[in-house]
Amino acid sequence: MKIILDAMGGDNAPKEMLLGAAAAVKELGVEIIAVGDEEKIAACAAENGIEMTGITVKHASQTIEMCDDPTSAVRHKKDSSMVVALRLLAAGEGDALVSAGSTGALLTGATLIAKRLPGVKRAAIGTVIPGRLQPYLLLDSGANVECPAEMLDCFATMGSVYMEKVMGRREPKVALVNNGAEESKGTPVYVEAHQLMKQNPAIRFAGNVEPREVPDGAVDVVVCDGFTGNVILKLTEGLARFFTGELKAMFKKNAGTMLAALLMKNGVREFKAKLDADEHGGAPLLGISRVVIKAHGSSNAKAVKNAVRQAKLCCENGMVEAIRENIRR
Structure with missing residues (x-):
């Protein structure tokens, strides 16, 4: 190849x-x-x-x-x-x-x-992001600032295929980012997108997902417009830096915390690896x-x-x- x-x-x-x-x-x-x-x-x-x-x-x-x-x-x-x-x-x-x-x-x-x-109509950038349960695919994460409902529905289809074919997820769950779980929530575009995704035979639609639930990784594909996706991506990157920085500072406080760090080194290593973007390498242009x-x-x-x-x-x-x-x- x-x-x-x-x-x-x-x-x-x-x-x-x-x-x-x-x-x-x-x-x-x-x-x-x-x-x-x-x-x-x-x-x-x-x-x-x-x-x-x-x-x-x-x-x-x-x-x-x-x-x-x-x-x-x-x-x-x-x-x-x-x-x-x-x-x-x-x-x-x-x-x-x-x-x-x-x-x-x-x-x-x-x-x-x-x-x-x-x-x-438009290609989308799909970014794999670490989640509490498992990594999830966020798209669009920055290519298209404004998206009509049919584009969001298309992103859902492409993201579902990627997670199944490349990440090995069987029947991946797809959710639409929104400010509430009810299908009537959100802007007119998002309400329409919800209905389209609900009827899409190519995906397993799990409904709306609120931003506070996105980091759980309970769904495999998180769909949104590029503006929202880029905000989610950059906020996630910032929080990852914040948490790892605070963790490092906490363990360096005194001899007791440094000893605790030594005892927890395997867990800390796993935590850092989970947040390492280099593990996934890049974002596909779907x-x-x-x-x-x-x-x-x-x-x-x-x-x-x-x-x-x-x-x-x-x-x-x-x-x-x-x-x-x-x-x-």
């Missing part, structure tokens, strides 16, 4: 991209097509002793920066690593694409170059006709490797074709 990697995307490119690619080749048995400046990639690999076996480099002279306007960058930086990578994907020269570059540019480029699936994974801009080698793992699972389990079929239904 060939995974295309935007080697120049992200804050830590190309070093962490290449380290992650090398780990993915070794551990996952994939081939990597690293797209970016050949000279910079070769120099980085030599300087850091990175094994390039199984990694093919495709030259691209430009890079899309985080500050670039997404649409303008995709249209005018035609030799950027991201655009070249997307063209390779669309041409079938790789099975999936992983990028830690600009989210807006990747979403725009994937839509214009790789194209959306029939029946999908609704695109090929597998595209958006890794975090600050991704390290571990996150890149796991994003490649995620891309591989999506391909092996026929995620895109399953979404195509369920949207058609």
Whole structure:
């Protein structure tokens, strides 16, 4: 299996991209097509002793920066690593694409170059978030600020397929974020979306879920518009930093608390691992006709490797074709 990697995307490119690619080749048995400046990639690999076996480099002279306007960058930086990578994907020269570059540019480029699936009006970003009972998929988590009811219903279908095919959840439960459990709650758009999702044969709809219940992870897919989803995502990230910081400070208070920390080290380690976003690697762009994974801009080698793992699972389990079929239904 060939995974295309935007080697120049992200804050830590190309070093962490290449380290992650090398780990993915070794551990996952994939081939990597690293797209970016050949000279910079070769120099980085030599300087850091990175094994390039199984990694093919495709030259691209430009890079899309985080500050670039997404649409303008995709249209005018035609030799950027991201655009070249997307063209390779669309041409079938790789099975999936992983990028830690600009989210807006990747979403725009994937839509214009790789194209959306029939029946999908807008692609959505799905983010796997730790929950008390189990991780859950939040979508849309930032791509579409305003969504009509039929788009929310479409997100529900795509999210359900992803959790079943990639995360191995049998008959995943899908819920709609709202300010009350009753189906009459929320804005007119959300009331309409509730009725559409209730009648959707492709999902197991669990009704509305209130924000305070979202972190429980009692449902597998949490659906909302991109504005609400991005607020939930960033609030969750902030609370995770707050809790881990407070826990660390509490254990460092005195000799007694440090001894308690030593006795609880396995539990603390498990807690930190549960909150580690690098374990999941990235967020899928659901609704695109090929597998595209958006890794975090600050991704390290571990996150890149796991994003490649995620891309591989999506391909092996026929995620895109399953979404195509369920949207058609």
